[in-house]
Amino acid sequence: MAKPIDDSMPARISDKCPENIRHILYTTWGHDLDGLKKIFKARPEANAPSYFTYDHSVANAQDPDTKETPLHAAIRACGPAEKTEDGGEEEDDGEEEEDGVVEEASEIIQELFYSGAIWNAVDENDETPGCVAFRLGRKSLYKRCVRAGVQAELLLSLPDEQLSLPDDVGYEVLPSGSEDEGEEAAAGAEDDGDAMDVEDEAPQLVTVNGDETELVPPGDNEKPVTSDEYLKSELTYDDGKLVDSDLNGVMMAWETDIMKRSVAALLPNAPTGKRILNIGFGMGIVDGMFAELKPSRHHIIEAHPAVLEHVAKSDSKFGPSWEKSGPEEGAYKIYAGKWQDVVLKLLEQGEVYDAIYFDTFGEDYSELRTFFSEYLLGLLDEEGRFSFFNGLGADRKICYDVYLEVVKDHGKEAGFDISWEEIDVDMSALAEAGKGEWEGVRRRYWTLDKYMLPIFTFMG
Numbered sequence: 001m002a003k004p005i006d007d008s009m010p011a012r013i014s015d016k017c018p019e020n021i022r023h024i025l026y027t028t029w030g031h032d033l034d035g036l037k038k039i040f041k042a043r044p045e046a047n048a049p050s051y052f053t054y055d056h057s058v059a060n061a062q063d064p065d066t067k068e069t070p071l072h073a074a075i076r077a078c079g080p081a082e083k084t085e086d087g088g089e090e091e092d093d094g095e096e097e098e099d100g101v102v103e104e105a106s107e108i109i110q111e112l113f114y115s116g117a118i119w120n121a122v123d124e125n126d127e128t129p130g131c132v133a134f135r136l137g138r139k140s141l142y143k144r145c146v147r148a149g150v151q152a153e154l155l156l157s158l159p160d161e162q163l164s165l166p167d168d169v170g171y172e173v174l175p176s177g178s179e180d181e182g183e184e185a186a187a188g189a190e191d192d193g194d195a196m197d198v199e200d201e202a203p204q205l206v207t208v209n210g211d212e213t214e215l216v217p218p219g220d221n222e223k224p225v226t227s228d229e230y231l232k233s234e235l236t237y238d239d240g241k242l243v244d245s246d247l248n249g250v251m252m253a254w255e256t257d258i259m260k261r262s263v264a265a266l267l268p269n270a271p272t273g274k275r276i277l278n279i280g281f282g283m284g285i286v287d288g289m290f291a292e293l294k295p296s297r298h299h300i301i302e303a304h305p306a307v308l309e310h311v312a313k314s315d316s317k318f319g320p321s322w323e324k325s326g327p328e329e330g331a332y333k334i335y336a337g338k339w340q341d342v343v344l345k346l347l348e349q350g351e352v353y354d355a356i357y358f359d360t361f362g363e364d365y366s367e368l369r370t371f372f373s374e375y376l377l378g379l380l381d382e383e384g385r386f387s388f389f390n391g392l393g394a395d396r397k398i399c400y401d402v403y404l405e406v407v408k409d410h411g412k413e414a415g416f417d418i419s420w421e422e423i424d425v426d427m428s429a430l431a432e433a434g435k436g437e438w439e440g441v442r443r444r445y446w447t448l449d450k451y452m453l454p455i456f457t458f459m460g
Ligand SMILES: C[S@@+](CC[C@H](N)C(=O)[O-])C[C@H]1O[C@@H](n2cnc3c(N)ncnc32)[C@H](O)[C@@H]1O
Pocket: 179, 183, 227, 250, 251, 259, 279, 280, 281, 282, 283, 284, 285, 286, 287, 301, 302, 303, 304, 307, 337, 338, 339, 340, 359, 360, 361, 362, 363
């Protein structure tokens, strides 16, 4: 039952909190939605965008112990959604039968977002407010959080000159946490400095090659991989994976099915004689599949010297003899270098492709966006298709859902229609960090049982 705001209630938060923060935490901890509503009754102008409002410090106050924000508390206060007789949730596609408590919480959440509440701050359970809503089966609240995430990310992806945020907003852009970022390096940078204190965590043992172990210092799993660092790092190929010197998984065999489905989506009915460009060789899984289709052109762009060395070995399928086996000179070719440089050359040569796949490592979403917004137009045949490895935000469902919407928006802005194929991912060997497929890999960059495969075609 909701507790009333009552000054005689024992305060459970630090005395260091300023008065307003103490008050809001007090009321949120007491599950008192009314209390929150009162605090936000001095609501800013109805249509004012987040970040420009009167007091985002209140909206983002965190309980020093639980790290809950008012958003977390308002959602948690709703409790779990009722199950229907068939075991499903009462709510459906956001058209849920809202009980009073959800209605009230929605209002407060709206106020909090208007007041600059950060959609992806995490509490001590490593949950964002949206994660709490999803866990409780509160679909409409979950969707509200996704919407807030999309709005924030779209706003933050505007060029600097179009964006002026107050200095103390304390918000960071959503990490891609995807293959792009280390198949997927950076953990939820949604941690945002608000996540659990790194000092509180013990170092973690990562198992390498069966029984050798390596000590990973606390917080290292969150260390973002930069493209420059990655391209200088040593790589190790073993049976089922390619890892860098920090044991980040660059590419892993469990993605083979995703690669297969991507090839099928790019080139339905497996036609021969097509022109194909693949960016990022990795383990050569997708290129092996492309090669089976006997393309008329097959170009690969790869930047890492160790990958290029691996490919150049005489027993490699994609070595010099593969390049010579093309129907004409230059038809089959591995271009050494970063795609950012090589695509300029391809454009100059007038190359056009029927299928383009993009799957790099150590880069964030902005690089992918630059590719499809600035270069794809010139490289793709008007009937052609483009896809990329969609690991964007894949270490957290809400981040994945936010990225889907952001990509839809940016793709449309760049002139493309995007369709999505939902693919089941077998999580049996992927469920636990450090175990199964993740043995010897620093970070579990994939946590979801559904993969959303994007297919870009020219709008029209
Ligand atoms: C995830 S792997 C690609 C896996 C591949 N799809 C497969 O099926 O095996 C990413 C590859 O992109 C390469 N890479 C990273 N940044 C790049 C860049 N800027 N330009 C070209 N290649 C890049 C990496 O060296 C790595 O080989």
